[in-house]
Amino acid sequence: MSSNRVLIFDTTLRDGEQTPGVALTPDDKLTIAKQLDRLGVDIIEAGFPITSKGEIEAIKRIAAEGLSAKLCVLARCSREDIDAALNCDVDYIHLFIATSDLHLKYKLKLTREEALNKAIESIEYAKSHGLYIEFSAEDATRTDLDYLVSFYKSIAEVGVDKVNIPDTVGVATPSSITRIVSSVGSAVGSIPISIHCHNDFGLAVANSIAAVEAGARQVHVTVNGLGERAGNAALEEVAVALKILYGYDIGVKLPLIYETSRLVSRITGVYVQPNKAIVGDNAFTHESGIHTHGILSHPLTYEPIPPELVGRRRRLVAGKHAGRHGIMKMLEEMGIKVSDDELKTIVEKVKDLGDKGKKVTDADLLAIARSITGRVKSEERRVKLVELAVVTGSRVIPTASVKLEVDGKTYVAAETGVGPVDAALKTIEKILSPTVKARLKTFRLEAITGGSDALAEVMIVVEDDRGNTVSARAAHEDIVMASVEAMIEGINRLISIRREY
Numbered sequence: 001m002s003s004n005r006v007l008i009f010d011t012t013l014r015d016g017e018q019t020p021g022v023a024l025t026p027d028d029k030l031t032i033a034k035q036l037d038r039l040g041v042d043i044i045e046a047g048f049p050i051t052s053k054g055e056i057e058a059i060k061r062i063a064a065e066g067l068s069a070k071l072c073v074l075a076r077c078s079r080e081d082i083d084a085a086l087n088c089d090v091d092y093i094h095l096f097i098a099t100s101d102l103h104l105k106y107k108l109k110l111t112r113e114e115a116l117n118k119a120i121e122s123i124e125y126a127k128s129h130g131l132y133i134e135f136s137a138e139d140a141t142r143t144d145l146d147y148l149v150s151f152y153k154s155i156a157e158v159g160v161d162k163v164n165i166p167d168t169v170g171v172a173t174p175s176s177i178t179r180i181v182s183s184v185g186s187a188v189g190s191i192p193i194s195i196h197c198h199n200d201f202g203l204a205v206a207n208s209i210a211a212v213e214a215g216a217r218q219v220h221v222t223v224n225g226l227g228e229r230a231g232n233a234a235l236e237e238v239a240v241a242l243k244i245l246y247g248y249d250i251g252v253k254l255p256l257i258y259e260t261s262r263l264v265s266r267i268t269g270v271y272v273q274p275n276k277a278i279v280g281d282n283a284f285t286h287e288s289g290i291h292t293h294g295i296l297s298h299p300l301t302y303e304p305i306p307p308e309l310v311g312r313r314r315r316l317v318a319g320k321h322a323g324r325h326g327i328m329k330m331l332e333e334m335g336i337k338v339s340d341d342e343l344k345t346i347v348e349k350v351k352d353l354g355d356k357g358k359k360v361t362d363a364d365l366l367a368i369a370r371s372i373t374g375r376v377k378s379e380e381r382r383v384k385l386v387e388l389a390v391v392t393g394s395r396v397i398p399t400a401s402v403k404l405e406v407d408g409k410t411y412v413a414a415e416t417g418v419g420p421v422d423a424a425l426k427t428i429e430k431i432l433s434p435t436v437k438a439r440l441k442t443f444r445l446e447a448i449t450g451g452s453d454a455l456a457e458v459m460i461v462v463e464d465d466r467g468n469t470v471s472a473r474a475a476h477e478d479i480v481m482a483s484v485e486a487m488i489e490g491i492n493r494l495i496s497i498r499r500e501y
């Protein structure tokens with residue numbers, strides 16, 4: 001193995017399954033194991049056999065698949081645990097015993113010497129069954145360093161194959177990890193060193209990488225950073241950082257990272273936070289005008305790596321920071337062509353919604369664009385809405401009062417209806433009847449995105465007394481406003497048609 005090669009030891013099926021609320025069936029475990037194997041991890045820690053019959057069944061089924069990755073199982077330093085491991089048809093065991101004074105005193109009730117003897121006894125027993133042994137001194141980072149070093153030296157002498165250093169409660173820092181890995185490294189000679197970091201202080205990935213820089217050649221990781229409490233070092237972050245930022249050689253196929261993350265999230269039911277590095281929804285999403293403009297000129301301006309490298313696609317979204325370039329590109333991708341004026345109006349509308357705290361989805365943008373493209377030009381609009389007020393409720397008759405500007409003059413009227421939309425549209429018909437007798441022929445309303453703040457899209461057909469019909473649409477977060485805007489747009493269209501003939 002080249003000195004630059006770092007092994008990826010995936011413990012999604014063991015430490016990852018210890019995520020609060022996660023329990024995997026044998027079928028789930030098998031599906032994840034197969035995907036991890038496709039992904040190219042070197043070792044899969046398939047489970048902790050002593051936990052249950054189902055766990056043993058799952059491990060046996062994974063072992064029967066003959067995957068390329070090595071399979072490993074976890075065991076405490078006890079014959080019972082090792083026998084359960086032997087029952088799983090796996091030849092790689094991960095043995096552990098706690099070494100910190102805290103764990104020795106309050107959990108194991110053993111002296112340092114007794115813990116070491118127990119470790120040696122278990123190693124000898126496992127070795128006598130021909131197992132490959134990786135050994136962890138649990139809570140290593142809170143263990144007295146001199147004792148930890150002498151502990152690892154002693155177990156190296158009885159023939160462990162690999163030593164793993166767990167930062168069990170995630171309290172290490174990159175500099176303390178460097179010190180521990182270097183000290184253990186000098187004590188164990190050519191035996192490979194592995195690192196296992198928890199994320200209690202958000203340092204799991206940084207600490208894992210510090211360990212590799214200090215000489216560790218294996219990293220324990222979990223997909224999406226699952227694991228006890230705040231989780232373990234995230235596979236996707238460790239793998240991409242090791243390969244791209246540090247230039248280490250790893251077997252993981254980066255383009256399969258995203259699909260693996262999705263699969264594990266779906267099966268475990270653990271949602272991935274949107275701003276999570278590499279696999280979060282926002283990791284390759286650009287909203288601000290400055291960024292999208294940069295991205296469209298050259299993606300490297302605001303992307304550290306091409307999204308395709310990890311199996312993802314770039315996404316531009318519309319929001320209050322959006323700019324013309326980004327929105328134009330999004331509309332092009334939707335197959336919509338807009339004039340400069342239309343684009344300006346669309347951008348204003350998107351920003352206005354953003355200022356109101358509304359997230360503009362692709363569907364919203366499409367509705368906004370559809371409602372604005374092909375609109376009667378503002379200088380040709382003879383009817384404009386000035387004010388609208390509606391009253392509705394359980395004990396009142398829905399009433400609307402509308403102020404319109406028609407050819408520069410303002411008119412006000414009020415009407416009642418079966419609901420606020422009906423009342424508002426009737427009031428508009430009433431005000432405009434001397435100019436154009438328009439009648440609503442069809443009315444369709446759609447809430448584009450879910451939620452009570454969804455953007456509403458109204459599509460109408462209006463007919464005048466000469467039999468002209470036009471369709472119009474409008475999108476607004478207020479249903480009455482969307483209806484009124486659609487109606488006024490329809491009437492402006494009718495007026496311009498009537499002028500043409």
Ligand code: KIV
Pocket residue numbers: 015074096136138139166167168169196198
């Ligand atoms: O975090 C830990 O210490 C562990 C051990 C079992 C290695 O997961």
Ligand code: ZN
Pocket residue numbers: 015166168196198228
């Ligand atoms: Zn752990």
